[in-house]
Amino acid sequence: MRGERQLLRFGEYLVRRACQRLPQDLRKERYREWAAELPAILHDPQVRPAPRRAVRMLGYAADTARGAAMAPGTARGRISRTSAALDRLFPVAGLVAVALEIWAIVQAPGDGLNYLRLAWGLLLVAYLIRKRARPAARLTALLGISATLALGVVFLGNVAQAPEDWVNYLFAALLLLPLLVGLPVAWWLRRLQARTGGRHAAPSDPWTF
């Protein structure tokens, strides 16, 4: 297959990155094990056509990061400390953005897009503050979804103002499409969970992983 070596090298890079999350004593062995599967996946005769094998191999390599994050003794603590620091920083950055938008409205009160940006900024700050207090609450999720929607609408506004700039289309699609697909899927999963009485919830015996 053309580009096979590059694909394998990229897969190995992903696995190497994943292994960096593991404790030092596990890294080498896990890398050896996971990287050894890459050529096998890329040459699996049961999977056709070749691009499907390539996608499968890259999916395998990328997902090892999730496996590494779940392994006992990983650097999860370090990640959560970084995440906590960012949680403190983001609301401040959001407030600065809101202040700048208010200033922009004062400068150009006729520009509707500034009001949209301000609405997005306010929703984002509300979401970030709420997330710190009650991360799992329904209102937090609603605020997060609303902030994402508002940002998508801001990019659509940008599209209207500068239709030749493809970046606005890209960001509008990146923000709005996952919501348009994800929200019905989430709604369906919730219904399914309600119907099965939460049977898929994790049990608490030692076999629960």
Added chain:
Amino acid sequence: MTGPLERVLGAFLTDPAAPRYGYDLMKAAHLPSGTLYPLLARLEQQKLVVSAWETPQEEGERPRKYYRLTGEGIRIARLELAQASARRQRAPTRTGRPVPGSLG
């Protein structure tokens, strides 16, 4: 017992004596690598699975790691799968939501 674990044990039990490598188990259990490897690590930690490196057949070939259920692993896996199956059979069949106004 979780669904992924049930599928991994089921895959092992199709031929308990046969050593299986990660990708083989991924295909048999229909699980992604990020789910399978932590499961294998835990099973190995609990001494229900043992692993060994293969001897490469050709020069330059990367050896793969093979996993196999231990005797205790086979016993517990069979027991757990049988219990899970019994639980499923005992579970009442659901007939949907009751119609408003009905006794259901």
